[in-house]
Amino acid sequence: MRRDLVISPFGGDARAIVDLAVRAEDDGYDGVWVFDHITSLASLTAPGVGASRDPFALLGAIAARTSRVRLGTLVANLHNRHPAQLALAMDTLGDLAPGRVVCGLGSGSAPSSPFAREDAALRRAPAPAPERRERLGEYVTSLRAIWNGSDAVGRYATDGLAGVVAGQAPPIVLGGGSDAMVELAGAVADGINLNTAVGPRQAAQVARARSLGDARVRAGELPGGFEVSLFVAQPVGAGADLGVGEVEVPDGVDRLVFLTRP
Template structure:
């Protein structure tokens, strides 16, 4: 089981943002990404929203960096860590445009892209961009199929579907990877089925532990029934963590304590079949977050 992290600063939902992030900037983002890279993290992740309506701004905030621009920026400041969109709402854009952006990113980053995709949930965002919110699941299904074609090795990719029809258009650069890993986000029944039948991996949205095992079993069953034998990555998002005994209130849901105590708790994810565990650390500033990342890599990860 390897581990990754969603980066701070680049998205500032009240569900997970620490107070210090509101005044942080690109330098802080780079420093944390470099710390994760140096600590051997499997990936760093960024989110995606084009625009947030007033009714949701208090909870979601309006701070959402563009994922392609952000990951390209971070690619120049990191060496080996993979670059994950968690998740890109790809149905908001034409798949040829999305493919062009992410293929270029994969080329510039030396083949480090993991494309995480999701259906989206903000109605006004879809309406402003002229996309049918009610049919976003069907749109995502075909978009995934179109992206498979457009991100493949062919210089002139083709896709002929109900929503998108293209062929005979040359598109370069091609990705470095022969097959860009495509992980599907979401926890609904439709999202789980979509991940099983169309994805290379699954990114749940913070599901409680007790729900994960059943969904992992379902994905395995669906893939077996469909005769899909390719490798598949099972993700999970762990509870907030704090290594050591905190001298401040880290919240009742936070797992805090000595490295072995935390490792024992996190090993339960591996027992369920999780391959990639996304971790998040409570912190009061950039320095504390970087210390937590280093401590996790040195003291907790070897016990996993």
């Protein structure tokens, strides 16, 4: 079972975030993720206090000071960048941390989510879930097209776009908690990070994601495999030991991602 940290960016202390990521590698964690928010209004604990931090500036600094941990966004908000911009950022990060990058991607906040405070401040109206998933599917297809030397598609369509990426495409992991997101990830992505609560529904989603992903692996569509991970909302300890306690884990999970703050 792999163990990762996802580090909250709110509060504005970029150096502390980078230092924590280095410590996580030293303590044996397998990966480090960061959120993708423009403003600390998205913070669940202290909305509007301090600032947020740019995920790719953080990941670049972390890449320069680590050598082993996997690095990624949990999750990049599709509303914040055109697929070409995200591909550029991920490809650049891949130069700094070869073989260690994963593209965590999400459909944006629901209208009822506390994260919608950020959308409201930016005058963005969160779309209903089916529309956001449709956008996400087009976004993933566009990312893969850009890495294959083609144009983005659908609402993200480009004309003769070239020279964006030079390296190999990273795995794409979708984040979410709905059954429909499990189906989408099983159809188009390389993995899913589930944020549903522990219980029968989570276990059923893990089993379904595992089944869909493994079928594509057997069909030769995913030579790198399909990963199922869980977002664990309980923060790890703030003391000398980054211990994670005990977590109930359904069969079929490859990775746990623990929330923490610097």
